[in-house]
Amino acid sequence: MSTPVSEPLNKQLSAAVSKPRRRPIRFPWLLVYAIGYLIFLYLPVLLLPLFSFNDGTIVAFPMKGFTLKWYAQLGEQDTLLQAMVNSLIVGAVTALVATSLGLFAARAYVRYRFKGRELSEGLVMLPLVIPGIIVASSMLVLFISLGLKPSLTTVILGHVFVALPFAVSIMKSAFDDFDQSLEEAAFDLGESVIGTFRRVTLPIVAPGIVASLLVTFTVSFDEFVLAFFLSGNQPTLPVYIWSQIRFPAKLPNTLALGSLLLLASVLLLLTAEYFRRRSAKSA
Amino acid sequence: MAGFLRTEAGKGLALSAPASLYVGLLVAAPLGILVAYSFWTQTYVEIDKTLTWANYLEAATDPLVRHLLLRSILIAGAVTAATVALAYPIAYFIAFRTHKKTLWLLLITIPFWSSYLLRVFSWKLILGFNGVMNSALISLGIITEPLTFLLYNEFAVVLTLAHAWAPFAILPIYVSLQKIDRSLLEAATDLGLTKLERFIRVTLPLTVPGIIAASLIIFIPTVGDYVTPSLVGGSQGKMVANLIQVQFGPANNWPLGATLSLVAMASVGFVAILFVILATALGRRIR
Numbered sequence: 001m002s003t004p005v006s007e008p009l010n011k012q013l014s015a016a017v018s019k020p021r022r023r024p025i026r027f028p029w030l031l032v033y034a035i036g037y038l039i040f041l042y043l044p045v046l047l048l049p050l051f052s053f054n055d056g057t058i059v060a061f062p063m064k065g066f067t068l069k070w071y072a073q074l075g076e077q078d079t080l081l082q083a084m085v086n087s088l089i090v091g092a093v094t095a096l097v098a099t100s101l102g103l104f105a106a107r108a109y110v111r112y113r114f115k116g117r118e119l120s121e122g123l124v125m126l127p128l129v130i131p132g133i134i135v136a137s138s139m140l141v142l143f144i145s146l147g148l149k150p151s152l153t154t155v156i157l158g159h160v161f162v163a164l165p166f167a168v169s170i171m172k173s174a175f176d177d178f179d180q181s182l183e184e185a186a187f188d189l190g191e192s193v194i195g196t197f198r199r200v201t202l203p204i205v206a207p208g209i210v211a212s213l214l215v216t217f218t219v220s221f222d223e224f225v226l227a228f229f230l231s232g233n234q235p236t237l238p239v240y241i242w243s244q245i246r247f248p249a250k251l252p253n254t255l256a257l258g259s260l261l262l263l264a265s266v267l268l269l270l271t272a273e274y275f276r277r278r279s280a281k282s283a
Numbered sequence: 284m285a286g287f288l289r290t291e292a293g294k295g296l297a298l299s300a301p302a303s304l305y306v307g308l309l310v311a312a313p314l315g316i317l318v319a320y321s322f323w324t325q326t327y328v329e330i331d332k333t334l335t336w337a338n339y340l341e342a343a344t345d346p347l348v349r350h351l352l353l354r355s356i357l358i359a360g361a362v363t364a365a366t367v368a369l370a371y372p373i374a375y376f377i378a379f380r381t382h383k384k385t386l387w388l389l390l391i392t393i394p395f396w397s398s399y400l401l402r403v404f405s406w407k408l409i410l411g412f413n414g415v416m417n418s419a420l421i422s423l424g425i426i427t428e429p430l431t432f433l434l435y436n437e438f439a440v441v442l443t444l445a446h447a448w449a450p451f452a453i454l455p456i457y458v459s460l461q462k463i464d465r466s467l468l469e470a471a472t473d474l475g476l477t478k479l480e481r482f483i484r485v486t487l488p489l490t491v492p493g494i495i496a497a498s499l500i501i502f503i504p505t506v507g508d509y510v511t512p513s514l515v516g517g518s519q520g521k522m523v524a525n526l527i528q529v530q531f532g533p534a535n536n537w538p539l540g541a542t543l544s545l546v547a548m549a550s551v552g553f554v555a556i557l558f559v560i561l562a563t564a565l566g567r568r569i570r
Contacts, residue, residue, distance in 0.1 A: 030376040037373050038390060041449060044405035045394045047415060051408070059408045060418035105302035112295030120303040126310060129500070131507025131551065133524040134544045137531050138313030141541060145316050161309050164302060222398035225509050229531070238400050245404060245514070258404065262397040269396035273389075 048262060052255040059251065070256035080257065083240035087221055090152055090236055094159040095217040101160070102167025102212060103205075109168075110175035121168075128165045135161070136229035143230070150232030158226040163216035170215060174208025174279045207279035214272035218265050237261065320541035330538070338542035348526065352547065355522040356554055358437055359505040362444040363498045369445060370452035370497070377453075378460035388457070395450050400510055406443040407514050410434040435517025443511050452497040459493025460486070491566030498562070499555055506551045523547050 052071070056064035074080060108114070109121055127135070135158070143154045182204070186196040202209075224238040231239055241257065244250045287293040321338050324331040342348050377387045394402075409415045410433040417429040433439060463486065471481040509524040516522065523543065530540030 028380075030372060030380050033372050034376045034387075037369065040446065041391065041394045044402050044409060044446065045397055047405050047409060048401060051415075058413060059411075059415060060413050061415065061422050062418075101302040101305060104298040108295040108298035112291045112298070114292035114295030117295060117299070120299045123303050123310075124306050126306060129503050130310075131504050131524070131548070133507040133509050133527050134548055135313075137527055137540060137544050138317045139309065140531060141316050141320055141537060142309075142313040157309070161306065164306060168302065218396070222400070224398075224400045238398060241400060241404075254404075258398075258401045262401060265397045266393060270393075 045262060048255055049259040052252070052259040054252075057249070057252055059255070070252040071260075073253055074256055074260075077253075079235075080240060083235050083237045086152055086231075086234055087237040090155050090159060090227075091217040091220040093156050094163055094220040095213045097156070097160045098163040098167040098216040099171070099209060099212045101164060102171045102216075103209065106168050106171030106175050110172055110178075111180075124168050125165045127162050132225040136226045139226070140229045150230050152231070152234050154230040154232075155227050155234075155236060158230050159220040159223055162223060162226065163219045166215050166219055167212045170212040170276060171205070171208055173276075174205045174211075177279065178204055205279065207275040211272040211276040211279065214268050214275070218268045218272075221268075222261075222265060317541045317544055320538050321545055323538045325536045325538050338539050339546075341539065342542050342546050348523075348543065348546075351521060351523045351526050352550060354437075355506045355524070355547070356550060358440055358444075358520075358522060359502050359508075360554075361437075361441050362448065362505050363502045365441055365445045366448045366452045366501055367456070367494060367497055370449060371456055371494075374453050374456035374460055374493075377457055388454075391453055392450050395447075399447060402447060403443055403511050403514050406439070406446065407434065410439050410442075410515065434515060436519045437516075439515040439517075440511055440520040440522075443515050444505055444508065447511070448501045448505070451500045455496040455500070456490055456493040459490040459496075463489050488566050491562060495559060495562050498558065502558070503551055503555060506554075507547060 051059045051063070053066050053068070054063045055067040055069075105120070105124060109117060139154070139158050139161075140150070143150065143157070148154055178201070182200055183196055186200040187193075191199065222238065223236075224242065227236045227239050228242065235243065237257075241254060241261075244254045244257075288297055320330075322334045322336070324333070324335060324337060373391070377384055377391075381387055407414075411417070412429050412431065412434065414434070416433060417426075420426045421429065467485060467489075468481060471485045476484065506522075507524050507527075508522065509528060512520050512522040512525055516525075524547075527540050527543045527547070530536045530543060534540075
C-alpha cells in the first residue's frame with residue numbers, strides 16, 4: 001500500500017491547492033434508497049386499512065368498491081367485545097404495575113450509587129432479549145406448578161415482565177433530566193420526604209410517567225405469544241385475532257379490527273412520544 | 284436496618300429491589316422448573332418424576348429436532364444479515380446525508396408502533412397466491428401466472444422478519460455512526476484514502492459495536508419466533524418455536540417441551556457468544 005507521504009511534495013501541494021474543486025451534481029442514490037425503504041416499511045401497515053374499506057371478501061387487486069360494513073359488523077360480535085374488555089383490563093393493570101416498579105427502580109439507578117446497581121440495571125433489561133416462546137412456555141410451567149390456572153392474572157404477570165424494560169428506560173431518561181437541587185430546596189424549606197416527592201418530584205417527572213403508562217399499555221395491548229400461552233379461556237384481542245385469521249370468511253372483519261388496532265397503537269405511542277419529549281424539554 | 288435504609292446504598296437497593304426481584308424471580312423460578320421438567324417424563328396425563336436423561340437423548344437423536352433447530356439458527360442468521368445490510372445505508376443516510384434526522388427517525392419507527400401479529404398477518408396477505416402482490420403484478424400485466432415462491436417458505440419468513448426488526452438494526456447503527464468523530468474522516472481523506480477505502484477502513488470498523496448490538500437484538504429473539512413461521516412459513520419454514528408450542532399444546536408432552544426450550548436457549552447463547560468473538564476480531568482485523 002503506497003502512502004501519500006512518499007509522493008513528491010509538489011504533487012501533494014498542488015492537490016491541496018486544487019482542493020475546492022466543484023463536484024459534479026451526483027445522483028442521490030442514498031435518498032432514493034431511503035425512500036424505497038420507507039415504502040417497504042409502510043407497505044404492510046397501510047395495506048390493512050386500505051383493504052378494510054374494500055367491498056369484497058378477498059384481499060387482491062382490483063379493489064371492488066368502498067364500504068364501511070366490515071366496521072359496522074364488529075360491534076355485533078360479543079366474543080370480540082369480551083376480548084377487547086380483557087385486553088383493556090390487562091393493559092391498564094400492566095401499565096400501572098410496570099410503571100410503578102419502573103419509577104422506583106429508575107429513581108434508584110439515577111439518584112443513588114450502590115452495590116449491585118449495574119447487576120440490577122442489567123437484570124431488568126433481560127426480558128428484552130429472551131425469546132418470547134421461552135418466556136411463555138417457562139411461565140406457563142411455573143404458574144401451573146404453583147396452582148395458578150391460566151387467566152387474565154397470569155397474562156398480567158407475564159406482561160409486566162415484558163413491559164418493565166420499557167418503563168425503566170423511559171423513567172430513567174425522565175430522572176436523568178431532573179435537577180436534584182429542586183428536591184433539596186423543598187426539603188430545606190421544611191417539606192417531608194413524601195411531601196417533597198408528591199409536590200416537587202412527581203409533577204416534574206409526570207410527563208415521563210404518562211409516556212411510560214402509554215408505552216407499557218401498548219406493549220401489553222399488542223403482545224401475542226405470552227397471552228396465547230397464558231390466557232386460558234380468557235382471550236385478549238391479539239389471541240382473538242389469531243383465532244379469526246384461520247377463517248377466510250372472517251377476513252374482512254379481521255382487517256377492520258386490525259386497522260382499528262393499528263390506529264389505536266400509533267395514536268397512543270405518538271401521544272407517549274409527545275409527553276416523553278416534553279419531559280426532556282422541561283428539564 | 285432502619286439505619287441502613289437511610290444510607291445511599293440502602294435507599295438505592297430498597298427502591299430498585301421490587302423491579303429486580305420481580306424480573307429475577309420470573310427468570311429464575313420458571314427456568315428452575317423448566318430444568319426440573321426436562322428430567323421428568325410424561326406418562327399420559329401424569330408426570331413421572333423419576334430423574335432421567337431420556338428427553339435430552341430424544342432431543343439429541345431426533346432428526347426433526349436437529350433439523351428445526353439448525354433451520355431456526357440459519358433463518359435467524361439470514362434475517363440478521365439481511366436486516367443489518369438493508370438497514371446500514373439508511374442509518375448512514377440519516378447520520379451523514381440529511382439535516383432532518385429527527386423526522387427520519389420518527390418516520391422509521393412509526394410503522395413499528397403497531398401490533399407485530401398484524402404486520403405479519405399483512406405480509407401473509409401481500410405474498411399469498413391470490414394475494415396483493417400477485418394480483419397487482421397481474422393487473423399491471425407484468426406477469427400472467429401468480430408467483431408461487433412468495434409465500435410458505437424460508438424466503439417469506441426472512442422477508443417478514445427483516446421487516447419486523449428493521450428499526451432495531453437502524454437505531455444502534457445510526458447511534459454508532461453518529462458517534463464517529465468527523466475529524467477522523469477528514470484526516471482519512473487528507474491522507475489520500477478514496478471514499479470507498481475510507482468507508483471500509485475507518486467508518487465501518489468504528490460502527491462494529493453498533494452492528495454487533497443490532498445483530499444480537501435481532502438474532503436472539505428471532506431464533507425463538509413463533510408467529511412468523513406459523514403464518515408465512517408453511518411446512519418449509521417451520522422453526523423450533525413451532526415444535527415447542529406443539530409439545531405444550533396438542534402433543535401435551537411438557538417435559539420434552541421444557542427440554543427443547545432449554546436446548547434452544549443454550550444453542551442461541553452459544554451462537555451469540557461465538558458471533559460476538561468473531562465480529563470483534565474481524566472489526567480489529569480490517570482496521
